[in-house]
Each structure stands twice: as C-alpha cells, then as structure tokens.
Amino acid sequence: MDPSSLTTIRYEPPQGDPADGVATITLDRPDRHNAFTSAMCAELAAVWSHVRDDRSVRAVVLTAAGEKAFCTGIDRDEVPSDESGVPYTFDPFTYVDPGSRLGPRANECWKPVVAAVNGMACGGAFYLLGEVDIIIAAEHATFFDPHVTYGMPAVFEPIQMLHRMPFGEVLRMSLMGNHERISAARALEIGLVTEVTPPSELGVAAHRIAAAIASQPPTAVQATLRTLWMAREVSRGQAIDVGNTFLNLAMSEAAMAEGQAVFSSGQRIEPRVR
Numbered sequence: 505m506d507p508s509s510l511t512t513i514r515y516e517p518p519q520g521d522p523a524d525g526v527a528t529i530t531l532d533r534p535d536r537h538n539a540f541t542s543a544m545c546a547e548l549a550a551v552w553s554h555v556r557d558d559r560s561v562r563a564v565v566l567t568a569a570g571e572k573a574f575c576t577g578i579d580r581d582e583v584p585s586d587e588s589g590v591p592y593t594f595d596p597f598t599y600v601d602p603g604s605r606l607g608p609r610a611n612e613c614w615k616p617v618v619a620a621v622n623g624m625a626c627g628g629a630f631y632l633l634g635e636v637d638i639i640i641a642a643e644h645a646t647f648f649d650p651h652v653t654y655g656m657p658a659v660f661e662p663i664q665m666l667h668r669m670p671f672g673e674v675l676r677m678s679l680m681g682n683h684e685r686i687s688a689a690r691a692l693e694i695g696l697v698t699e700v701t702p703p704s705e706l707g708v709a710a711h712r713i714a715a716a717i718a719s720q721p722p723t724a725v726q727a728t729l730r731t732l733w734m735a736r737e738v739s740r741g742q743a744i745d746v747g748n749t750f751l752n753l754a755m756s757e758a759a760m761a762e763g764q765a766v767f768s769s770g771q772r773i774e775p776r777v778r
Contacts, residue, residue, distance in 0.1 A: 505554040512544040514569075515551050518560055525562030525718030526711060527555055534570030539579035540628055545605055552611035562718035562725070564608070565710045566636060567620040571703055574619075574645070577627025577661075578602060601660050603628045607635030609733070614726055616717045620710035621645045622703060627661055634664025637729065638713060640699040642706045646685040647696065653681030667736055669696050699778060721759040
C-alpha cells in the first residue's frame with residue numbers, strides 16, 4: 505500500500521526512533537465535511553488491511569482533517585458503487601450497504617483503534633465509531649443521526665451504536681433526526697466517549713492513549729480486544745469458555761518475558777488519573 509496514492513485519507517506509519525507503534529489514519533475531505541465516497545470506502549479498506557498485516561503497527565489513531573466535522577456520513581453528491589463500478593441499488597434482495605466496509609472490524613483488523621472526534625459525527629460516521637475501541641472528543645464535537653429528517657429509515661448506523669450507548673439514547677438520537685444533537689459533554693455522561701478535550705489537545709490526547717496501549721505486549725492487548733468484542737455478542741458463560749481459549753493463545757513465553765522484564769526492572773509507570 506502506497507500512502508502517496510491515497511486521495512481521500514492520509515496514512516502515517518509509526519513515527520519516532522524507535523517507532524512508537526502508533527499509526528494515524530486521517531479522513532481528508534474537510535471541504536466535504538469528510539463525507540465518505542466509494543473512493544474513501546476502498547482506501548479505508550486497503551489501509552485497514554495494511555494495518556492488520558503490518559507488525560510494526562500496534563495501535564491506530566483515527567481522526568479527520570479540519571475542526572468542523574469528523575465525518576457526516578455518505579457524500580450525497582455521489583452514490584457509492586461496488587467494486588465493478590455498478591451503483592448500489594435499493595433492491596431488498598441484493599442491496600449491499602455502501603458503508604459496510606469502512607470500519608476496522610469489517611476488514612478483519614483487530615488492532616486497537618482510538619478515534620479522535622473533532623466536530624460533527626453523524627449518520628455514516630457511526631460505521632467507523634461503532635467499530636473502534638476508544639472514542640475521545642473535542643469540546644465542540646456533536647453526534648446525531650439525520651436519516652429520518654430526510655425520509656430515510658435509520659437502520660445500520662444506530663445498530664452500530666447499540667453497544668456504545670444506552671438503548672434509550674440510541675432511540676432518541678435516531679428518532680429526533682436533525683432536531684437535536686448530542687454534545688461532547690453529554691456523550692461523556694452516557695459513555696459514548698471516554699474523554700473530552702479542548703480542540704487543540706485532541707490529537708495529543710489520542711496519541712497518548714494509543715502509545716500507552718502500543719507500549720504493551722501486543723499478544724496480550726489483541727487477545728484482550730478479541731475477548732471483549734466477542735463477549736458482547738454471546739452469553740456470559742459462552743464468553744468465559746471462549747475467553748479461556750484466547751487466554752491460552754496469548755500467554756506466549758515471549759509476551760510473558762516482556763512483561764516480567766518490565767516488572768523486574770523496578771521502574772514503575774506513573775499513571776494518569778482521569
């Protein structure tokens with residue numbers, strides 16, 4: 505994957521010497537509120553696949569250019585097409601949702617993703633936010649779903665948010681359409697985001713979280729990630745049974761030795777209290 509070939513997003517591999525393991529993906533259509541097109545769908549799918557297979561990447565920051573919008577969903581001036589260039593139709597038996605490949609999980613990327621929301625996040629933005637692991641927001645960020653206002657059922661996007669927000673909040677957001685927006689402060693109250701920062705500090709905060717995650721043994725991190733995502737789909741008993749498998753898969757000698765070296769060094773991390 506050649507980052508210079510990307511036209512709708514930017515990709516930055518891990519930086520520093522030595523590299524810190526954090527890659528950054530930036531939605532880069534600020535003049536269109538970072539709305540997604542078929543080109544962005546294809547580029548995100550390619551980048552998530554690259555991240556999945558690149559062992560130097562241990563965590564990802566997902567953000568967007570500009571401060572007005574993180575993503576406002578589909579670009580209404582373009583109807584995305586499939587890989588053959590045929591426009592999506594609304595035939596109920598053949599319809600493939602155009603945003604279904606935007607997120608990391610849809611592309612089998614199971615590395616931790618921290619989303620930094622700078623501005624509006626609405627509609628199709630939830631394909632991305634529904635599949636990341638940690639969401640933080642700038643103070644001016646807002647969240648809403650305009651579908652019903654424009655005569656369209658709100659279906660796939662709010663489904664993505666059911667595990668991130670209380671059911672009543674998802675219903676209210678979906679039914680209110682353009683008449684109401686969830687503020688960053690309210691998003692923090694309901695657990696949609698885990699931290700709110702001034703706009704100027706958003707990128708630093710996102711990178712700090714991702715770098716802390718990336719500094720730890722990746723097998724332990726990814727096994728934890730897979731276990732918790734799997735656990736929300738099944739019963740508690742099933743989750744514990746399958747969790748035992750993930751536990752044993754990730755308890756490698758190398759990972760344990762890396763962790764023991766940290767402990768034996770006598771150096772202790774000074775935790776940040778939030």
